[in-house]
Amino acid sequence: MEAHTGESSKFALITGASSGIGEATALRLATEKFGLLLTARRQDRLESLAKRCLELGAKSVPVRKLDVSDRSQVDDFFSDPKLLPLFSKMHVLVNNAGLAKGVDKMSSASMDDWQVMLDTNVVGLLAVTRQALPHIIKNRGHIVNLGSVAGRWSYPGGAVYSATKAAVRAVTEGLRMDVQGTGVRVTNIAPGMVETEFSDVRLGDEAAAKKIYEGMTPLSAADIADCICWSLSRPAHVNIQEMIVFPTDQAGIGYVHRG
Numbered sequence: 001m002e003a004h005t006g007e008s009s010k011f012a013l014i015t016g017a018s019s020g021i022g023e024a025t026a027l028r029l030a031t032e033k034f035g036l037l038l039t040a041r042r043q044d045r046l047e048s049l050a051k052r053c054l055e056l057g058a059k060s061v062p063v064r065k066l067d068v069s070d071r072s073q074v075d076d077f078f079s080d081p082k083l084l085p086l087f088s089k090m091h092v093l094v095n096n097a098g099l100a101k102g103v104d105k106m107s108s109a110s111m112d113d114w115q116v117m118l119d120t121n122v123v124g125l126l127a128v129t130r131q132a133l134p135h136i137i138k139n140r141g142h143i144v145n146l147g148s149v150a151g152r153w154s155y156p157g158g159a160v161y162s163a164t165k166a167a168v169r170a171v172t173e174g175l176r177m178d179v180q181g182t183g184v185r186v187t188n189i190a191p192g193m194v195e196t197e198f199s200d201v202r203l204g205d206e207a208a209a210k211k212i213y214e215g216m217t218p219l220s221a222a223d224i225a226d227c228i229c230w231s232l233s234r235p236a237h238v239n240i241q242e243m244i245v246f247p248t249d250q251a252g253i254g255y256v257h258r259g
């Protein structure tokens with residue numbers, strides 16, 4: 001059975017590659033000699049990441065500015081004639097772009113924040129997946145979606161973020177059924193606390209974000225990149241449906257041991 005890593009002719013498209021889990025996954029796949037197509041809104045970050053990926057052995061690393069929550073940008077991206085040869089080699093899609101905004105309870109939370117989370121985490125993921133699917137099906141490829149433990153267990157101030165990640169889980173499950181028989185694999189990676197820019201983005205306050213991880217050892221972005229790459233590297237007949245990964249210091253949402 002064919003493994004999906006270590007083959008230089010293969011391309012992976014990663015959304016939200018400019019930081020955190022997306023960036024770590026790009027670096028990890030670079031060491032496995034993948035070609036990479038890296039996207040996010042911050043193109044300067046992608047350009048310096050691309051240089052590091054090439055140094056690590058990636059075959060080629062084009063980058064594109066892409067806001068997944070903007071439907072017309074997604075449509076233009078997938079119909080860019082310069083990118084079509086890459087799409088035809090695309091075996092892996094990592095739907096990683098996502099975010100949480102705010103921690104207010106529903107009675108006082110911002111509708112605008114809800115809209116951004118829904119548009120990015122759900123509608124954006126759907127738009128990219130829909131456009132990528134014909135290529136992924138043709139190549140008997142693999143789609144990895146970034147869910148979250150929040151998609152299983154909600155928490156105060158997290159209802160809408162949790163709803164978006166529950167949607168990612170549901171979409172992953174349904175898609176797996178829709179592509180049955182094509183050889184395509186679909187995986188949901190559901191991490192607990194990972195120290196990235198996630199909490200900075202959520203709180204808009206670097207010091208408050210740092211406090212979240214105080215006295216405990218969170219997961220690193222590289223830990224989750226490992227999980228993603230392990231799922232990709234299974235033989236073609238093995239489909240990892242879901243991985244729920246907590247740091248040892250986090251027994252559940254809200255159950256954090258601080259030494």
Ligand SMILES: NC(=O)c1ccc[n+]([C@@H]2O[C@H](COP(=O)([O-])OP(=O)(O)OC[C@H]3O[C@@H](n4cnc5c(N)ncnc54)[C@H](OP(=O)(O)O)[C@@H]3O)[C@@H](O)[C@H]2O)c1
Nearest residue numbers: 016018019020021041042067068097098148194196197198
């Ligand atoms: N950190 C955690 O504790 C944790 C736990 C469970 C799940 N997750 C999930 O893991 C994924 C990655 O998060 P992370 O922890 O690595 O956070 P991060 O460091 O903030 O990275 C998020 C990435 O998403 C991109 N992004 C955000 N909105 C976007 C948009 N509209 N269009 C395109 N790209 C967009 C960002 O790039 P630009 O700003 O440059 O666009 C960035 O590269 C997310 O889906 C998140 O929900 C994180």
